[in-house]
Amino acid sequence: AQSVTQPDIHITVSEGASLELRCNYSYGATPYLFWYVQSPGQGLQLLLKYFSGDTLVQGIKGFEAEFKRSQSSFNLRKPSVHWSDAAEYFCAVGPSGSARQLTFGSGTQLTVLP
Amino acid sequence: DVKVTQSSRYLVKRTGEKVFLECVQDMDHENMFWYRQDPGLGLRLIYFSYDVKMKEKGDIPEGYSVSREKKERFSLILESASTNQTSMYLCASSLLHDGYTFGSGTRLTVV
Numbered sequence: 478a479q480s481v482t483q484p485d486i487h488i489t490v491s492e493g494a495s496l497e498l499r500c501n502y503s504y505g506a507t508p509y510l511f512w513y514v515q516s517p518g519q520g521l522q523l524l525l526k527y528f529s530g531d532t533l534v535q536g537i538k539g540f541e542a543e544f545k546r547s548q549s550s551f552n553l554r555k556p557s558v559h560w561s562d563a564a565e566y567f568c569a570v571g572p573s574g575s576a577r578q579l580t581f582g583s584g585t586q587l588t589v590l591p
Numbered sequence: 592d593v594k595v596t597q598s599s600r601y602l603v604k605r606t607g608e609k610v611f612l613e614c615v616q617d618m619d620h621e622n623m624f625w626y627r628q629d630p631g632l633g634l635r636l637i638y639f640s641y642d643v644k645m646k647e648k649g650d651i652p653e654g655y656s657v658s659r660e661k662k663e664r665f666s667l668i669l670e671s672a673s674t675n676q677t678s679m680y681l682c683a684s685s686l687l688h689d690g691y692t693f694g695s696g697t698r699l700t701v702v
Contacts, residue, residue: 509690511690511691513691513693518696518698519695519696520595520597520681520693520694520695520696521681521683521691521693522693523690523691523692526690567633567634569690569691577622577641577685578624578636578639579685579690579691581633581634582633583631583632583633584633
């Protein structure tokens with residue numbers, strides 16, 4: 478069965494510092510991988526996705542992620558964090574099942590210090 | 592801009608009431624999903640549908656049912672609301688290669 482692990486429940490960084498959020502997955506074939514962001518009280522917004530090809534993918538809001546098959550990882554990065562990046566971040570893998578469901582990680586809460 | 596619209600942002604209902612949460616998407620997506628989100632538990636799949644009138648149970652279907660009479664609409668029904676169903680409910684739709692598009696969520700409080 479597929480699974481996603483986000484080892485860090487909560488991360489705190491200072492504004493302007495670099496950021497890396499970790500995601501490890503378990504999947505039987507070549508996965509599709511996603512990162513979503515959720516601001517307080519809102520739904521989830523897609524940041525970026527990986528299907529195939531270049532293992533470094535660019536997303537919205539200056540985020541990027543790198544797929545490393547050997548490490549079963551898809552870590553999210555940003556070179557310089559802004560206060561508005563404070564949110565919860567979810568990694569997801571899929572698809573599988575009759576409706577091509579995704580499996581989500583438990584999320585990482587990001588706090589940005591001024 | 593494509594959208595998934597959830598009819599209510601906030602709802603307060605009484606224990607024992609029948610509650611309807613509505614979700615409409617304008618993207619002609621086949622697949623639609625209902626999740627609930629609780630602190631420390633992440634997103635848990637309640638029900639999903641891959642076609643009109645088709646539905647399947649997710650991980651936590653107890654106390655819920657769904658209806659999909661039209662492709663664009665997927666309704667979640669709480670047959671008899673209980674306080675442990677107080678939660679944030681998220682609807683999503685998808686095509687195979689595009690991941691999910693989520694609605695803004697409905698925060699339901701059952702008193």
